[in-house]
Amino acid sequence: TDKISISLQQQRKQLPVYKLSKRLLEEIRRNNTLIIIGETGSGKTTQIPQLLLSAGMAGSSGCIGITQPRRVAAVSIARRVAQEQNVPPGKLVGYCVRFEDVTSPQTRIKYLTGGMMIREAMTDEVLSDYSIIILDEAHERSVQTDVLLGVTRRAQKLRNIKSLSPLKLIVMSATIDVDKFTKYFQAPAIYLEGRQHMVKMYHTKKSQNDYTFSALVTAFQIHRESPANEDILIFLTGQEEIEAAAVAARQVAKQLDGKGYPQLKVFPLYSALSTHQQLEAFKPSPPGMRKLVLATNVAETSVTISGIRSVIDTGVVKEKTHHPTTGLDILRIEKVSKAQAWQRTGRAGREASGKCYRTYTLEEFEKFKEMPIPEIQRCSLAGIALQLLVIGIDITTFDFMDKPPDDAINTAVACLEKLGAVKGSPPQLTALGRTMSLFPLDPRFTKVILASTEHNCLEEALIVIALLSGENIFLDPVAKRQQAMAVRSRFSSDEGDHVTLLNVYRHYVKATQKKSWCQENFLHFRNLEYAVNVKRQLTALAEKAKLESSSCENNTENLRRALLEGLSENLAELQRDQTYVAVTSRHPVTIHPSSVLHGIKPQLVLFTDVILTNRCYIRSLSIIDPTWLHKKSEFD
Numbered sequence: 299t300d301k302i303s304i305s306l307q308q309q310r311k312q313l314p315v316y317k318l319s320k321r322l323l324e325e326i327r328r329n330n331t332l333i334i335i336g337e338t339g340s341g342k343t344t345q346i347p348q349l350l351l352s353a354g355m356a357g358s359s360g361c362i363g364i365t366q367p368r369r370v371a372a373v374s375i376a377r378r379v380a381q382e383q384n385v386p387p388g389k390l391v392g393y394c395v396r397f398e399d400v401t402s403p404q405t406r407i408k409y410l411t412g413g414m415m416i417r418e419a420m421t422d423e424v425l426s427d428y429s430i431i432i433l434d435e436a437h438e439r440s441v442q443t444d445v446l447l448g449v450t451r452r453a454q455k456l457r458n459i460k461s462l463s464p465l466k467l468i469v470m471s472a473t474i475d476v477d478k479f480t481k482y483f484q485a486p487a488i489y490l491e492g493r494q495h496m497v498k499m500y501h502t503k504k505s506q507n508d509y510t511f512s513a514l515v516t517a518f519q520i521h522r523e524s525p526a527n528e529d530i531l532i533f534l535t536g537q538e539e540i541e542a543a544a545v546a547a548r549q550v551a552k553q554l555d556g557k558g559y560p561q562l563k564v565f566p567l568y569s570a571l572s573t574h575q576q577l578e579a580f581k582p583s584p585p586g587m588r589k590l591v592l593a594t595n596v597a598e599t600s601v602t603i604s605g606i607r608s609v610i611d612t613g614v615v616k617e618k619t620h621h622p623t624t625g626l627d628i629l630r631i632e633k634v635s636k637a638q639a640w641q642r643t644g645r646a647g648r649e650a651s652g653k654c655y656r657t658y659t660l661e662e663f664e665k666f667k668e669m670p671i672p673e674i675q676r677c678s679l680a681g682i683a684l685q686l687l688v689i690g691i692d693i694t695t696f697d698f699m700d701k702p703p704d705d706a707i708n709t710a711v712a713c714l715e716k717l718g719a720v721k722g723s724p725p726q727l728t729a730l731g732r733t734m735s736l737f738p739l740d741p742r743f744t745k746v747i748l749a750s751t752e753h754n755c756l757e758e759a760l761i762v763i764a765l766l767s768g769e770n771i772f773l774d775p776v777a778k779r780q781q782a783m784a785v786r787s788r789f790s791s792d793e794g795d796h797v798t799l800l801n802v803y804r805h806y807v808k809a810t811q812k813k814s815w816c817q818e819n820f821l822h823f824r825n826l827e828y829a830v831n832v833k834r835q836l837t838a839l840a841e842k843a844k845l846e847s848s849s850c851e852n853n854t855e856n857l858r859r860a861l862l863e864g865l866s867e868n869l870a871e872l873q874r875d876q877t878y879v880a881v882t883s884r885h886p887v888t889i890h891p892s893s894v895l896h897g898i899k900p901q902l903v904l905f906t907d908v909i910l911t912n913r914c915y916i917r918s919l920s921i922i923d924p925t926w927l928h929k930k931s932e933f934d
């Protein structure tokens with residue numbers, strides 16, 4: 299291990315940040331806020347916190363907090379840095395992500411998701427644990443970073459006013475709109491040169507209509523032609539696409555294996571997997587074996603996946619967009635921006651020179667937008683508005699770097715009012731709102747949980763919300779679709795998909811051989827395990843919120859009544875011509891074929907999701923009795 303750690307130390311010292319370390323430390327000493335622009339691979343994320351700590355910049359006991367846009371980035375980077383410091387994770391170097399806190403009183407360098415930092419600000423507005431906060435990957439413009447830009451700046455000012463120890467802020471990013479950041483923070487920027495190994499670029503000559511197929515064809519061409527130690531990373535858009543591609547890739551790999559090609563191991567990587575499963579993809583592959591990672595944009599920025607020499611970029615991403623007519627967040631497949639395409643390319647040149655294959659033409663690339671649209675401009679703000687209020691900030695006057703549209707802000711406040719979380723103008727938090735803020739969920743889902751106590755079905759509500767928080771638990775094997783439907787029909791409920799989900803869960807927890815039980819029933823084992831874990835965490839939160847436990851057993855009408863209290867905006871109604879429209883927006887919608895209510899025409903349904911393809915599909919439904927609507931909610 300001595301040899302390994304010596305070479306690790308040598309590698310570190312060669313990163314571009316070390317050339318500038320003296321100047322960097324001076325600038326940080328001199329300024330309360332500093333913006334660091336560095337091309338990818340300069341050593342920002344892994345090295346700067348270590349530099350600051352060893353220079354004594356964190357004071358004698360203060361913590362350096364570094365936010366990451368995603369869970370797996372926070373965990374994998376913290377582990378790497380712990381290794382560089384030769385300590386186990388959780389001691390000097392730790393991390394904190396939703397549902398997992400690996401820190402201790404000795405922790406001085408802490409990687410955490412933006413969401414966790416906001417949660418900390420909710421109980422401590424001046425963020426007193428930290429002497430330095432680094433907002434990493436600011437260019438990605440996730441809602442959390444955008445909110446933190448304001449929240450940390452406010453904490454800095456408050457500490458000044460209250461004469462507390464100062465808070466240093468560092469905003470780090472690869473490529474950003476520098477002027478915008480320097481103006482917003484009134485702070486100087488410093489540039490770091492990148493250290494990207496050479497990445498050779500390829501574009502397709504012709505436009506491709508099936509990007510998954512072209513990506514797989516490319517992957518197997520690489521597999522047949524290059525040495526086994528060169529791993530491959532493909533960017534796709536989401537779980538279902540990735541799981542389907544994984545099945546196809548494993549089949550082809552098996553055939554080739556027999557023909558003397560290296561063994562190929564396939565690793566899916568997307569956010570609905572548990573952190574532990576996501577980290578599998580980061581492990582170096584054993585000699586003679588090739589790794590094929592099929593990832594969403596969770597692997598796009600920040601991370602280094604060991605062994606990757608070829609990146610295949612499909613140029614698409616699943617993005618949340620707020621749908622003004624339905625008032626809902628919709629996931630939709632979009633072209634990436636140029637900045638994202640370059641980040642993806644960069645993953646091929648982290649450790650050595652590599653190659654990037656784009657399954658689109660150069661002309662198509664030229665048409666991509668330069669930067670991604672900040673998420674805050676395109677998603678529902680109710681959850682963020684609630685969190686800000688808990689910190690003591692009114693979203694209607696909050697100083698955003700890019701202010702979301704007024705409509706979106708007003709809708710968010712109106713939604714919270716309707717749920718009973720806020721009242722008055724400017725909006726004030728109610729006791730209910732404070733309880734709601736304890737749950738890391740969309741406020742409408744939290745409302746379902748709170749309302750479920752009135753309907754004696756807390757247990758069932760927690761199960762259903764846990765299942766809805768993860769990804770699809772139903773497998774959809776194209777070749778065996780009929781068989782899958784037949785086997786699973788015993789779980790189906792004529793009350794709708796939520797009760798069906800509940801039935802599956804209840805059977806699942808009773809099954810002794812869970813993996814094979816899932817196989818027999820065409821269910822997704824990992825996603826069910828994930829839901830069990832989330833359910834456990836939600837139960838703990840419910841206890842913390844002092845909710846009285848209850849169960850409705852087989853009287854599942856109660857569950858649907860509780861769902862209605864949180865999701866009353868999500869109703870669709872049958873028309874004379876047998877089509878559906880959304881009740882609040884009068885927008886035409888269609889029941890998704892995956893629903894157990896597909897083909898049955900209930901008068902009124904509640905939906906959880908909207909998917910926009912050629913039609914506006916509604917998914918995860920429950921039948922609602924129209925007479926329930928006349929009953930006033932307890933909370934009104």
Ligand code: ADP
Nearest residue numbers: 337338339340341342343344345378602648649
């Ligand atoms: P930046 O944030 O500037 O993009 P990082 O600090 O994340 O840079 O990483 C700098 C370099 O350190 C990477 O390009 C890679 O060579 C090396 N590195 C970082 N993490 C790992 C890891 N987990 N395994 C192998 N090399 C790593």
Ligand code: MG
Nearest residue numbers: 342343344600
């Ligand atoms: Mg980085």
